[in-house]
Amino acid sequence: MANWVLKGLRTGIRTTSYPAGPDDAPGISPGRPIGTSLSSTTAVDQLVRNCPTQAIAPDGSGIAIDQRRCIHCFRCQRGVDEPPIWQQGFEWAAYVDDQAPRKLAAIFGRSLHIRFVDAGACGACMSEARQINNPYYNMHRLGFFITPTPRNADVLLVAGPVSDAMRLPLSKTYEALPTPKRVVAIGACAASGGVFGPSFAASAGIADVIPVDVVVPGCPPPPLAILHGLLLVVERKPPSNVFSRASGGSKESP
Amino acid sequence: MAVLYRIHDDTSDLASFLELCRVHWRGVVVASADEADNTCRIDCGTERLRDICQWLTDDLGFAFATLVAEQAPKNWLLIYAFYKDAKSPLVRVELKLDAALSVAPSVVDLLHGPSFDWHEREVEDLFGLHFEGHPRLGEFVLHEDWLEGINPMRRDFDANKRFEPRTTEPKWEPPTIVTAPGAFAMPIGPVFSDFAESAHFLLETVGEDVVRTIPRFFYKYRGVEKIAEGQPPDRALLLAERFSGTAAFAHGLAFCQAIEAICGIKPPPRALALRAVLAELERLRSHAAAITGICNSTALAVATSQAALIEERLLRLTCEITGHRYLFGAVVPGGVICNPSQTDCRHLTAAVGEITHELRRLLQMLRYSSSFLDRLEEVGVVTEDQALSYGLVGPIARASGVARDIRKVLPYAVYGSTDFSVPVEREGDGYARLRVLFAEAAQSAGIINKVLSSLPDGAICSDELQLRAGAALSAVEAPLGAAFHWVRLDNGGNVSRYRVTPPSFTNWHGFHLAAENFAFQDFPIILASFGLSNAECDR
Ligand code: SF4
Numbered sequence: 001m002a003n004w005v006l007k008g009l010r011t012g013i014r015t016t017s018y019p020a021g022p023d024d025a026p027g028i029s030p031g032r033p034i035g036t037s038l039s040s041t042t043a044v045d046q047l048v049r050n051c052p053t054q055a056i057a058p059d060g061s062g063i064a065i066d067q068r069r070c071i072h073c074f075r076c077q078r079g080v081d082e083p084p085i086w087q088q089g090f091e092w093a094a095y096v097d098d099q100a101p102r103k104l105a106a107i108f109g110r111s112l113h114i115r116f117v118d119a120g121a122c123g124a125c126m127s128e129a130r131q132i133n134n135p136y137y138n139m140h141r142l143g144f145f146i147t148p149t150p151r152n153a154d155v156l157l158v159a160g161p162v163s164d165a166m167r168l169p170l171s172k173t174y175e176a177l178p179t180p181k182r183v184v185a186i187g188a189c190a191a192s193g194g195v196f197g198p199s200f201a202a203s204a205g206i207a208d209v210i211p212v213d214v215v216v217p218g219c220p221p222p223p224l225a226i227l228h229g230l231l232l233v234v235e236r237k238p239p240s241n242v243f244s245r246a247s248g249g250s251k252e253s254p
Numbered sequence: 255m256a257v258l259y260r261i262h263d264d265t266s267d268l269a270s271f272l273e274l275c276r277v278h279w280r281g282v283v284v285a286s287a288d289e290a291d292n293t294c295r296i297d298c299g300t301e302r303l304r305d306i307c308q309w310l311t312d313d314l315g316f317a318f319a320t321l322v323a324e325q326a327p328k329n330w331l332l333i334y335a336f337y338k339d340a341k342s343p344l345v346r347v348e349l350k351l352d353a354a355l356s357v358a359p360s361v362v363d364l365l366h367g368p369s370f371d372w373h374e375r376e377v378e379d380l381f382g383l384h385f386e387g388h389p390r391l392g393e394f395v396l397h398e399d400w401l402e403g404i405n406p407m408r409r410d411f412d413a414n415k416r417f418e419p420r421t422t423e424p425k426w427e428p429p430t431i432v433t434a435p436g437a438f439a440m441p442i443g444p445v446f447s448d449f450a451e452s453a454h455f456l457l458e459t460v461g462e463d464v465v466r467t468i469p470r471f472f473y474k475y476r477g478v479e480k481i482a483e484g485q486p487p488d489r490a491l492l493l494a495e496r497f498s499g500t501a502a503f504a505h506g507l508a509f510c511q512a513i514e515a516i517c518g519i520k521p522p523p524r525a526l527a528l529r530a531v532l533a534e535l536e537r538l539r540s541h542a543a544a545i546t547g548i549c550n551s552t553a554l555a556v557a558t559s560q561a562a563l564i565e566e567r568l569l570r571l572t573c574e575i576t577g578h579r580y581l582f583g584a585v586v587p588g589g590v591i592c593n594p595s596q597t598d599c600r601h602l603t604a605a606v607g608e609i610t611h612e613l614r615r616l617l618q619m620l621r622y623s624s625s626f627l628d629r630l631e632e633v634g635v636v637t638e639d640q641a642l643s644y645g646l647v648g649p650i651a652r653a654s655g656v657a658r659d660i661r662k663v664l665p666y667a668v669y670g671s672t673d674f675s676v677p678v679e680r681e682g683d684g685y686a687r688l689r690v691l692f693a694e695a696a697q698s699a700g701i702i703n704k705v706l707s708s709l710p711d712g713a714i715c716s717d718e719l720q721l722r723a724g725a726a727l728s729a730v731e732a733p734l735g736a737a738f739h740w741v742r743l744d745n746g747g748n749v750s751r752y753r754v755t756p757p758s759f760t761n762w763h764g765f766h767l768a769a770e771n772f773a774f775q776d777f778p779i780i781l782a783s784f785g786l787s788n789a790e791c792d793r
Pocket residue numbers: 033050051052053054055056065069070071072073074075076077
């Protein structure tokens with residue numbers, strides 16, 4: 001008979017210290033490009049041209065990046081004259097609308113019940129979402145639970161650009177959640193349609209179909225970025241910005 | 255099911271296969287050879303198609319790889335591709351149809367007919383090309399609420415056209431066959447209670463036991479083949495990598511190999527070696543994920559955690575070496591992007607060694623967990639005959655005694671010159687599939703070590719890429735099995751047709767074989783032991 005208890009004990013605790021402390025273990029996040037001041041307009045033009053999803057736009061003396069569109073293709077990094085800053089870290093989640101009242105933390109307390117919907121995700125976002133359950137990230141210690149029924153859920157976690165056949169199941173699941181509810185869209189596809197939408201077969205992201213509260217950019221967002229998105233819902237962490245400006249920071253519509 | 259392999263005819267190389275073809279079909283079909291691709295092309299008319307398909311599969315033991323449909327201004331072109339073993343050539347049976355006709359003979363009633371089944375249904379649904387004699391055409395990729403008479407893969411269909419959201423629920427009413435008193439059909443999906451991919455299963459049951467499972471896919475159809483059209487290869491590559499993010503490298507590689515074949519370039523030796531290393535790293539992670547899934551489905555908590563730790567470790571390792579946890583952006587036409595340093599290589603070798611050791615320990619413990627084995631043994635059985643007639647691929651086929659592996663059959667990268675074995679089991683049940691996963695993971699680790707120990711120096715990418723018009727079929731062994739990518743470039747160097755046959759498409763078709771007459775609580779286990787991706791299947 002295999003002794004699983006012993007095996008478990010021997011393995012010890014591997015869980016990240018985030019959110020109480022930082023986590024900078026190698027490989028937990030691919031990092032991402034951020035708005036950067038550049039030396040010339042030719043360098044700006046090259047980056048704007050190279051970006052396949054129009055995530056990069058000229059901004060002052062450099063470029064700004066719409067993180068919802070960035071698909072981590074590295075084409076602004078590799079083989080260019082002046083790459084933008086590639087920033088490590090994972091606190092990428094942001095509120096869609098900064099003005100909307102967010103008094104949900106008090107209602108939800110510190111615990112969340114989550115319902116997941118796959119709206120046509122490629123598998124990488126789902127794989128990363130699954131990892132928040134693994135012992136490294138262990139979402140249960142933060143009071144986050146997956147619930148089998150939408151009627152008990154506070155949060156709808158959605159990945160994918162919303163394929164045509166998932167539009168109806170997605171809106172029906174959304175309606176089945178009791179209010180107050182929050183929608184967390186994970187990944188570039190969910191945030192903007194990514195490389196797939198808009199097209200005849202897919203929408204331009206979750207917001208095309210149901211209202212979104214929190215976006216977690218990334219292609220795919222690493223597990224800690226998804227946890228950051230959930231922590232945003234209960235206001236236990238400050239948000240990042242959807243637009244990363246050359247001057248470094250403030251959120252503004254383009 | 256009589257003899258599936260009646261190998262008395264010589265298919266052992268391109269020249270003798272061509273000779274065999276000419277003798278056997280004298281004056282009936284035209285056969286020609288393409289030395290560069292080791293491909294034999296057979297041009298045949300509608301009246302001979304069935305005979306040729308039957309001859310290749312039943313008599314000669316070829317497996318059906320893929321059906322590619324192309325719409326030219328004046329005619330339809332249907333390409334049926336077949337593969338067999340390391341010696342035999344790839345065979346392409348080509349059928350031209352008058353544009354106005356739009357009818358081809360169906361071959362699904364042959365002994366190996368099931369392997370053609372979903373291909374014909376997909377072409378019918380997306381192109382509006384009818385297959386005479388197919389018993390189940392109609393709603394397949396496009397569900398019932400899709401607009402009648404609109405075929406998105408036709409040339410005149412605009413990929414950017416957006417449709418109004420439909421408010422009526424599609425009426426999916428598959429024919430149920432269980433008629434005993436108290437029989438009912440239980441629907442599961444498309445939204446699940448866990449982190450599961452969207453799909454719909456109808457379980458026909460008379461109580462505790464499920465008699466039959468009717469699955470339905472393509473909830474995640476994103477029209478990848480259509481939206482790739484008109485795009486330059488570097489843009490289409492983004493789609494190839496991202497339609498199935500957990501096998502991004504394998505599909506990116508298959509796409510790049512097709513572009514290289516069209517443009518006649520060869521990646522430098524170091525690139526070919528690194529491609530094998532990265533492909534095996536992806537396979538290792540994918541297999542670890544499948545093992546996690548199987549442990550989880552049997553509710554063995556500590557084993558699930560152990561497997562999940564290995565999986566996460568591999569994700570981090572991949573990120574350290576390539577900059578991305580899922581290898582996005584690692585492969586390009588002509589070579590690879592990432593060039594690991596000597597330190598990286600040493601780190602990779604050491605880490606893969608440790609991971610292999612952990613996997614071996616995990617398997618040892620699972621072997622002695624009788625409650626775990628009880629739930630996997632004799633559950634979800636696929637027999638060898640079934641696997642052959644459905645043309646199943648990958649670990650699932652190999653767990654049912656079919657030793658086919660594209661790395662051996664149509665070697666690419668450095669697999670032709672690297673020593674490794676293809677693990678095979680016979681039982682075809684959940685436990686056999688689990689053992690194949692573990693054995694293949696060990697082989698992958700071995701390949702990584704071998705290739706890294708003699709990694710050539712030099713460039714990692716050829717700089718001679720000159721796009722030109724042409725078409726090519728490329729094959730790779732993706733983590734879940736054989737993947738075939740057909741790419742055609744037009745005169746401007748843009749993609750004019752992209753056809754992907756991923757292993758999940760091939761293997762989901764055989765899922766119902768494993769999901770027959772089982773206890774209801776075994777459903778998640780059968781599902782996990784298949785470990786397939788709907789994103790990969792649906793495209
Ligand atoms: S990594 Fe992101 S910002 Fe850079 S080119 Fe790719 S999509 Fe654009």
